[in-house]
Amino acid sequence: MLSLWRPLLALSLHVLLLLLPPGNCQMFGYNNGFHYQDISNGNGNGELYFNGIRLHVESDHPSVSATRGSSVTLPCHYHYEPELSTPRRTRVKWSWLPASVIAEPVASPAFYRESEVMVAMGNRHRSYGSFRGRVRLRRSAPGDMSLVINELQLNDTGRYRCEVIDGLEDESVTVELELRGVVFPYYSPKGRYHFNFFGARKACHDQDARLATFEQLFTAWEEGLDWCNAGWLADGTVQYPITVSRSGCGSEDLAPGVRNYGPRHRHNHHYDAFCFSASVKGSVYYLKSLAKLNFTEAVQACLREGSHMAKVGQLYTAWRLMGFDLCHAGWLADGSVRYPITKPRKNCGPPEPGVRTFGFPPLDMKFGVYCYR
Structure with a gap:
C-alpha cells in the first residue's frame, strides 16, 4: 500500500515546492544550505536534485605558528557562491586533535576522535575543557569565524577543524597550530640510557617540556643539532640527529641525517630523551x-x-x-x-x-x- 502512495506524495511535494518562492521553503523546515531554485530534476525514486547556492569554507593559512603564552588567530572564513542577498543562520564548531595524538601510531580510529573547542550560533557560544574562557571568534567581517586562542599552552598544538553547518550542508577546513620552540637532548642524573618511554616523557614534563615529535627533531637537525646518543620521541620511536658523520654514530660512511632505531619496547628498553620546549612568559x-x-x-x-x-x-x-x-x-x-x-x-x-x-x-x-x- 505504501508503494502506491509514494508517487502521489512525491508529486504533491514536487508541486508544493514549485509554487513556493525559494526563500519560503524554510518555513516547512527545509534548510540544507541550498536555495531551491531548480526543483524539476530528480531520479524518479523520490530523491530530488537541487541546483543553487553553495557553501564554501576556507582558511588563508593551512598552518600557524606562535609562541607560548601569547595569543594566536587560526583563520577560517565562509562564503556562498553566488553571494546571498540576505544572511543565513549558520552554526560554527571548532574541534581539535592534539599533536600528541597525531604522533601516536595506533590503529583504532576512535583514538583519533577530535575534542570540541568551541561551538557558536549567532551571538551564543560555548567553549570546552582547557579552552574554556581562552577562546573566542574574531568576527572581523561577514563570514569570519577565525578562532582566537589566548594564553597559549604547551599542549595546545595540533590540528584544528573549523566546521560551518548550514542546515544539511556541512563544510570544514583544518589549520595546524605549532609553537616556536627548541629541541634539546636530556639524560638522567644517573647517566645515559636510563629512561624507558614513560620515564622519558615524565623527565621532559619535569623540565617544562614534552617529548619532541619527529618533525621537531628533524627541524632541529636541519638547524644544526648533532647528538650521538639515541633518545625517545613522542611516537615511541628512538632516534638521534647527526650533522657530522663519524665512527660510533652510525658510521663514517653514512650520510648525515636523523638515525632511526624505529619503535622500541616502551617499558623494557631504555634510552635518553629528546624534549621540546616553547617560549615562556617569564x-x-x-x-x-x-x-x-x-x-x-x-x-x-x-x-x-x-x-x-x-x-x-x-x-x-x-x-x-x-x-x-x-x-x-x-x-x-x-x-x-x-x-x-x-x-x-x-x-x-x-x-x-x-x-x-x-x-x-x-x-x-x-x-x-x-x-x-
Missing part, C-alpha cells in the same frame, strides 16, 4: 652573588628573590628564543649545571652556540644559579 636570569653556592643554598637564594630555580627547558628557550648569553655556570632545578652561549668566544666552550653542560656534579660543589621569575 624570564630566566643569573643571580648575581659574591659567593658561589651549593645546590641547597642555590634553591634558597632563588626563593629569597621571589623566584624559583630555572628548569632546563626554560634555560633552553631563553637561549634559543630570547638570545640569552652568559658565560657563567649555574645550578638548575634538576641538579645539573649549565650556561647559555649565543656568541661563542674564548673560554666559553666550543666554537658553536649552545647550552653548555657540566652534567650533574655533586650537590655540595659551588656554582652560581639560574632563577626563573
Whole structure:
C-alpha cells in the first residue's frame, strides 16, 4: 500500500515546492544550505536534485605558528557562491586533535576522535575543557569565524577543524597550530640510557617540556643539532640527529641525517630523551652573588628573590628564543649545571652556540644559579 502512495506524495511535494518562492521553503523546515531554485530534476525514486547556492569554507593559512603564552588567530572564513542577498543562520564548531595524538601510531580510529573547542550560533557560544574562557571568534567581517586562542599552552598544538553547518550542508577546513620552540637532548642524573618511554616523557614534563615529535627533531637537525646518543620521541620511536658523520654514530660512511632505531619496547628498553620546549612568559636570569653556592643554598637564594630555580627547558628557550648569553655556570632545578652561549668566544666552550653542560656534579660543589621569575 505504501508503494502506491509514494508517487502521489512525491508529486504533491514536487508541486508544493514549485509554487513556493525559494526563500519560503524554510518555513516547512527545509534548510540544507541550498536555495531551491531548480526543483524539476530528480531520479524518479523520490530523491530530488537541487541546483543553487553553495557553501564554501576556507582558511588563508593551512598552518600557524606562535609562541607560548601569547595569543594566536587560526583563520577560517565562509562564503556562498553566488553571494546571498540576505544572511543565513549558520552554526560554527571548532574541534581539535592534539599533536600528541597525531604522533601516536595506533590503529583504532576512535583514538583519533577530535575534542570540541568551541561551538557558536549567532551571538551564543560555548567553549570546552582547557579552552574554556581562552577562546573566542574574531568576527572581523561577514563570514569570519577565525578562532582566537589566548594564553597559549604547551599542549595546545595540533590540528584544528573549523566546521560551518548550514542546515544539511556541512563544510570544514583544518589549520595546524605549532609553537616556536627548541629541541634539546636530556639524560638522567644517573647517566645515559636510563629512561624507558614513560620515564622519558615524565623527565621532559619535569623540565617544562614534552617529548619532541619527529618533525621537531628533524627541524632541529636541519638547524644544526648533532647528538650521538639515541633518545625517545613522542611516537615511541628512538632516534638521534647527526650533522657530522663519524665512527660510533652510525658510521663514517653514512650520510648525515636523523638515525632511526624505529619503535622500541616502551617499558623494557631504555634510552635518553629528546624534549621540546616553547617560549615562556617569564624570564630566566643569573643571580648575581659574591659567593658561589651549593645546590641547597642555590634553591634558597632563588626563593629569597621571589623566584624559583630555572628548569632546563626554560634555560633552553631563553637561549634559543630570547638570545640569552652568559658565560657563567649555574645550578638548575634538576641538579645539573649549565650556561647559555649565543656568541661563542674564548673560554666559553666550543666554537658553536649552545647550552653548555657540566652534567650533574655533586650537590655540595659551588656554582652560581639560574632563577626563573
